[in-house]
Amino acid sequence: xxxxxxxxxxxxxxxxxxxxxxxxxxxxxxxxxxxxxxxxxxxxxxxxxxxxxxxxxxxxxxxxxxxxxxxxxxxxxxxxxxxxxxxxxxxxxxxxxxxxxxxxxxxxxxxxxxxxxxxxxxxxxxxxxxxxxxxxxxxxxxxxxxxxxxxxxxxxxxxxxxxxxxxxxxxxxxxxxxxxxxxxxxxxxxxxxxxxxxxxxxxxxxxxxxxxxxxxxxxxxxxxxxxxxxxxxxxxxxxxxxxxxxxxxxxxxxxxxxxxxxxxxxxxxxxxxxxxxxxxxxxxxxxxxxxxxxxxxxxxxxxxxxxxxxxxxxxxxxxxxxxxxxxxxxxxxxxxxxxxxxxxxxxxxxxxxxxxxxxxxxxxxxxxxxxxxxxxxxx
Ligand SMILES: [Ca+2]
Ligand SMILES: [Ca+2]
Ligand SMILES: [Ca+2]
Numbered sequence: 001x002x003x004x005x006x007x008x009x010x011x012x013x014x015x016x017x018x019x020x021x022x023x024x025x026x027x028x029x030x031x032x033x034x035x036x037x038x039x040x041x042x043x044x045x046x047x048x049x050x051x052x053x054x055x056x057x058x059x060x061x062x063x064x065x066x067x068x069x070x071x072x073x074x075x076x077x078x079x080x081x082x083x084x085x086x087x088x089x090x091x092x093x094x095x096x097x098x099x100x101x102x103x104x105x106x107x108x109x110x111x112x113x114x115x116x117x118x119x120x121x122x123x124x125x126x127x128x129x130x131x132x133x134x135x136x137x138x139x140x141x142x143x144x145x146x147x148x149x150x151x152x153x154x155x156x157x158x159x160x161x162x163x164x165x166x167x168x169x170x171x172x173x174x175x176x177x178x179x180x181x182x183x184x185x186x187x188x189x190x191x192x193x194x195x196x197x198x199x200x201x202x203x204x205x206x207x208x209x210x211x212x213x214x215x216x217x218x219x220x221x222x223x224x225x226x227x228x229x230x231x232x233x234x235x236x237x238x239x240x241x242x243x244x245x246x247x248x249x250x251x252x253x254x255x256x257x258x259x260x261x262x263x264x265x266x267x268x269x270x271x272x273x274x275x276x277x278x279x280x281x282x283x284x285x286x287x288x289x290x291x292x293x294x295x296x297x298x299x300x301x302x303x304x305x306x307x308x309x310x311x312x313x314x315x316x317x318x319x320x321x322x323x324x325x326x327x328x329x330x331x332x333x334x335x336x337x338x339x340x341x342x343x344x345x346x347x348x349x350x351x352x353x354x355x356x357x358x359x360x361x362x363x364x365x366x367x368x369x370x371x372x373x374x375x376x377x378x379x
Contacts, residue, residue: 053311053325053376055352057335059103061371064091068353068373070123070174070291071344072132076157079344079351080106080132082121086140087357087367093119095134095152095159098373107152107159116141121150123174123244123291123342127182129205130154133165135172139188145217147172149184151208165208168215169201174244174254174291180205181271183246185254187239189227192218196230198240200254200265226265226276230258235288235307235361243292243342247299247316253279255289255303262289262303262314279314283321286312290355291342302350304340309363311340311352311376324350325376329365332356332372339364340374350376 061068061083070082074097081096081103097106110119118141124134132152139147147169153160166172170188177183182203189199201223203213215221230240239257246252252265262279288307294300299316302324310326325337332338332354339362341355352374358364 051326051328052323055311055325055327055335055337055374055376057333058100058351058373058375059098061103061373063088063369063371065094065096066091066367066369066371067355067357068096068371069341069355070121070134071342071351071353072124072126073344073346074126074132075130079346080124081353081373082124082134084120084122084137086120086137087355089118093121095121095124100375103373107162109162111150111162111164113138113141113146113148116146120147122172125175125177125182126154127151127177127205128180132159133175133177133182135175135184136169137171137173137187138169139171143170143188145170145215147186149175149182149203164212166203166213166215168217170217171239173242176244176246178246178250182208183225183244183252185241185244187242187257189224189240190218191220191227194227194229196232196238196240196258197227198230198256199227200225200241200244200252202271226263226273228254228256228261228263230256231261233259233287235359237359242289243303245292245294245301246296247294247301248296253292253294253301255286255292257288257290257306260285260287260289260305260307262286262301279319281314281319281321284312284323286314286321290340291353293343293345293350295345302343302345304343304352306339306341306355307359307362309337309339311337311343311350327363329363331366331368332370332374335372335374337374338368338372348378350378352376 067087095107121134136147149166174185190197237258241254242257255262266275290304290306301314311324327337330336338354344351
């Protein structure tokens with residue numbers, strides 16, 4: 001009898017819509033004091049059944065942590081998570097520390113950029129000096145090259161002072177350390193003759209320790225390793241180079257958020273660029289590249305396809321593309337993908353942040369509660 005009733009309820013669009021309406025108004029009341037509250041403006045969305053793969057719920061975040069983005073594996077085995085709160089920046093950006101069973105504040109005093117008065121941490125990584133570095137996306141606050149690379153000084157495992165190490169990025173996004181060099185993508189490194197530009201830049205730890213590096217916007221600054229031009233499609237997004245990592249041979253890979261092109265960068269022994277090439281991939285199409293991570297044991301790239309609400313895998317042995325997980329237009333409940341932004345691999349467990357801040361023509365159509373982290377256990 002109960003089963004029958006449940007079936008009737010689930011099968012009834014009217015009853016289901018009524019349930020959603022109740023949920024939505026409850027959220028509105030709860031968060032009425034928060035301007036631009038995504039939970040208040042977006043009705044709850046019916047979960048769609050996972051189409052591909054089996055993402056599971058890891059953590060649910062409250063409205064004060066509405067837009068999780070970057071992740072870094074800490075020396076103690078926990079994961080540091082950046083929460084820029086770009087979907088609802090009424091709440092200040094923070095860093096969280098999480099394990100598989102806990103999530104708590106790590107650093108809630110990120111210094112605002114002086115002109116935008118916001119902090120905006122994206123990807124982050126621990127350096128060889130033990131400090132934590134994070135890239136900023138101030139682009140949504142200012143198009144005038146206000147983003148920075150920041151260093152959280154870590155002492156005895158605890159975060160301390162936060163200082164600027166590089167400024168004048170447009171939209172600093174992903175970071176990765178290889179040896180004593182940090183590589184950073186700027187998804188909006190426009191040039192005088194290219195307003196669809198983006199770049200990968202590189203800095204040595206020694207240089208960062210000598211004082212703040214001031215980039216020269218709209219130039220081929222000496223720190224620029226490679227530049228890219230986005231082919232703007234029906235999404236209208238001109239953001240370029242986004243996720244970044246290197247494979248077992250030390251070759252670097254990035255991809256364009258706006259058009260989905262994957263690029264391979266081969267370096268000379270002195271670290272300068274030998275070759276930049278658009279990858280010729282086969283199999284499933286990648287339409288948008290957000291965060292990515294490379295498993296250097298298998299040389300597979302795990303790519304967040306933000307537009308398609310999917311995690312895709314590029315096998316670098318034959319450049320084939322398969323889809324690991326994909327969902328429809330969800331709100332993220334039960335761990336279903338809700339516009340994945342970044343992936344982190346720890347053993348055979350793939351951690352996924354659900355950014356949930358859609359652009360035009362994205363599968364995900366609404367920023368909505370719950371705000372979530374997912375995991376996918378690899379075979
Ligand atoms: Ca641009
Ligand atoms: Ca959501
Ligand atoms: Ca959503």
